[in-house]
Amino acid sequence: MIKLYAFRWVPDFAQGLVRDLRVRWALEEAGIPYETTLIGPDETETAEYRTLQPWGQVPVIEEDGLVLFESAAIVQYIADRSEALSPTDPMGRAKVAQWLFAAMNSVEPHVANLGNIDVFYADQEWAKLRRPSQEAFTRMKLASLAKRLDGKTWLEGRFTAADLMMVSVLRGLRHTDIVTSDPVLGPYVARGEGRPAFQRALAAQLAAFKDNAAATEAA
Template sequence: MIKVSAFRWVPDFARGLVRDLRVRWALEEAGLPYDVRLLRDGEKDTAEYRALQPFGQVPVYEEDGLVLFESGAILQHIADKSEVLMPRDAASRAHVVAWMFSALNSIEPYVLNVVTIDLFNADQDWAKTRRPAELAKVVSRFVALNERLGKQEYLEAGRFTVADILMVTVLRNLRHCDLVAQYPALNAYVKRCEARPAFKRALDAQMADFEDRAA
């Protein structure tokens, strides 16, 4: 049975955003059952876990002796098992992979820079100075994404693919603000993807796995 690592506990602001969600969503879309390895406090930094994930992060994916880290690589591996997630013709596949990299490489870092400012450093002078420039980088990419998604429902291949899982889970990191909502086609795209039953099952499963602790 496939096994995915996840945190037993994270603070509320991170619930529904932790990257095992991407893996759960892809597995749900592909119809592949999985177990979850819930990490207790400190377990991510044990030698045993670091042997699976060198940076002590989630998710780790285990399947019949295969161990993978990096959510993008894990999603590509899952997508290779299911045409639901990845078209089989070479050109379409290459384009979907390009959008996977785009979500992780051209969008996620800029989105996370804004998140880092807004959620962890909003009161700092450096953050106030830096935010407009970081916002501008996100905006320039959102303008392009909004234009594309105004013409087509999904990023590539004329249908939902694994690239959409990555893009939407990246964009969800901005749920604390109205940045995505300012771009109607982009906003509709996120909602369209989040309305998929597989997403709801994945999100419910991640949320159900978190342990409640007294504040």
């Protein structure tokens, strides 16, 4: 069975956003069972964990001797064996890969840059000066995405791993109304979040945090 490494607990701002959620969601869409190994800072710093994930991050999966890190690579691996997440013809698969890379390379950095300013550096002078131009740049990138999505339910005709990753990335701005107020992107993310597989994945991630909250706060 696939073993998924996920965090035991994270602060509120990150709950529901930690990247193992993408993997849980993909596994739920594909109907593939998995088990979790919950870890924290004590484990991520160990040499043993660093052999699994060079930067001590999550997610990681292990299956039949395969160790895989990077959420996009893991989701692609799952999509490769489930028509629920990807067409099987080469051209269809290439299109899914295209949007999956776009989510990671052309959208996520701009979402993350704004999120990092807001969550980690909001009080710092440089962040206050930087924020307006970062928000404008992020909005510009999202406007181009919205233009491509306008009139469509999903990026490539039907729900695929590409949407799973794009929706996951856009959720990184949930602390703002930038996505939710957008007439195209808001409903797009809501459609993704409304999928039963997403709800199951989210519930599983949050349940782990709830279970471990008391122990973490006591420590």
